[in-house]
Amino acid sequence: MITEQATGRFSVRVQAVRAEAEGVVSLRLAPVDGGPLPEWHAGAHVDLHLPSGLIRQYSLCGDEEDRNSYRIAVLKEPEGRGGSREVHESIRAGDLVTISGPRNHFKLEPAGSYAFIAGGIGITPILAMARAAARQGRPWHLSYGGRCAASMAFVDELTELPGGTLTCVPQDEQGLLDIPAIVQETPADAAIYCCGPTGLIDAVVSCATTLRPELPVRFERFSPLAIDASGDEALEVRLARSEKTLVVPPRISILAAVREAGVEIESSCEEGTCGTCETAVLEGIPEHRDSILTAAEREANDVMMICVSRCSSGRLVLDL
Numbered sequence: 113m114i115t116e117q118a119t120g121r122f123s124v125r126v127q128a129v130r131a132e133a134e135g136v137v138s139l140r141l142a143p144v145d146g147g148p149l150p151e152w153h154a155g156a157h158v159d160l161h162l163p164s165g166l167i168r169q170y171s172l173c174g175d176e177e178d179r180n181s182y183r184i185a186v187l188k189e190p191e192g193r194g195g196s197r198e199v200h201e202s203i204r205a206g207d208l209v210t211i212s213g214p215r216n217h218f219k220l221e222p223a224g225s226y227a228f229i230a231g232g233i234g235i236t237p238i239l240a241m242a243r244a245a246a247r248q249g250r251p252w253h254l255s256y257g258g259r260c261a262a263s264m265a266f267v268d269e270l271t272e273l274p275g276g277t278l279t280c281v282p283q284d285e286q287g288l289l290d291i292p293a294i295v296q297e298t299p300a301d302a303a304i305y306c307c308g309p310t311g312l313i314d315a316v317v318s319c320a321t322t323l324r325p326e327l328p329v330r331f332e333r334f335s336p337l338a339i340d341a342s343g344d345e346a347l348e349v350r351l352a353r354s355e356k357t358l359v360v361p362p363r364i365s366i367l368a369a370v371r372e373a374g375v376e377i378e379s380s381c382e383e384g385t386c387g388t389c390e391t392a393v394l395e396g397i398p399e400h401r402d403s404i405l406t407a408a409e410r411e412a413n414d415v416m417m418i419c420v421s422r423c424s425s426g427r428l429v430l431d432l
């Protein structure tokens with residue numbers, strides 16, 4: 113077992129870099145000490161710590177039963193914040209890279225069958241889910257939309273998975289996925305799992321709420337939720353292990369205040385989409401503003417993303 117797992121970060125070697133589709137490369141990451149790699153399940157992601165210092169999250173899209181390698185896939189986003197460009201332009205087979213995780217905020221819960229909906233690079237966690245469903249013998253259908261056929265990764269691999277069906281909708285030939293029809297046709301015993309751009313997720317959630325409110329819908333966003341911070345007030349945060357009490361003013365995140373107080377905590381997106389800053393809550397009621405936690409996790413109130421979330425009880429005690 114990799115010893116660095118205890119610290120959450122460890123080195124892996126880039127075993128292979130492969131072009132999967134237009135603008136998409138996959139990296140196969142292998143243990144440097146012979147492994148095995150930490151266990152993961154469909155929906156999990158790792159943080160990739162890039163040489164520039166950027167940290168980016170990528171869903172694991174290989175086989176969860178393969179403990180000797182992880183696979184991630186990265187879409188080059190020329191207008192992005194630089195992480196995907198760095199992966200495409202700088203990382204080569206043979207390089208050592210640092211990762212942390214895996215973490216899973218998008219677990220595949222038991223269901224009679226699955227309706228998967230993926231847009232673009234959102235296929236990565238869904239590919240692992242389709243493989244898991246196939247392995248469990250659960251029927252599945254995947255509706256997969258992309259800009260054009262050449263940009264849609266892993267189609268051959270998906271086609272070969274047993275027990276399910278795949279509908280590919282390249283936008284330049286067929287337009288957008290027909291979300292109302294997909295939702296209407298979802299079997300009664302199915303759970304819907306969706307990953308892709310914000311517009312796709314919003315459409316799926318809205319259609320399911322209106323047309324099939326009985327269906328469970330799970331999704332993973334790449335973009336943050338819109339937050340109205342205009343009514344924010346100062347809050348008191350007690351850091352139990354560090355024995356410090358902070359007053360966090362409006363417009364300053366708890367994360368920033370914690371760092372200002374000299375307490376180290378890792379972060380990445382700082383917009384509530386990655387889960388890196390997840391912190392255990394010992395007392396108080398968080399006001400969750402992330403786009404990761406499920407409704408049940410929000411209600412449990414035992415963890416929060418301190419980069420965006422605040423507090424509705426005036427005072428929080430955190431396990432920091």
Ligand code: FES
Pocket residue numbers: 378379380381382383384385386387388389390402417418419420
């Ligand atoms: S740093 Fe990404 S959720 Fe807080």
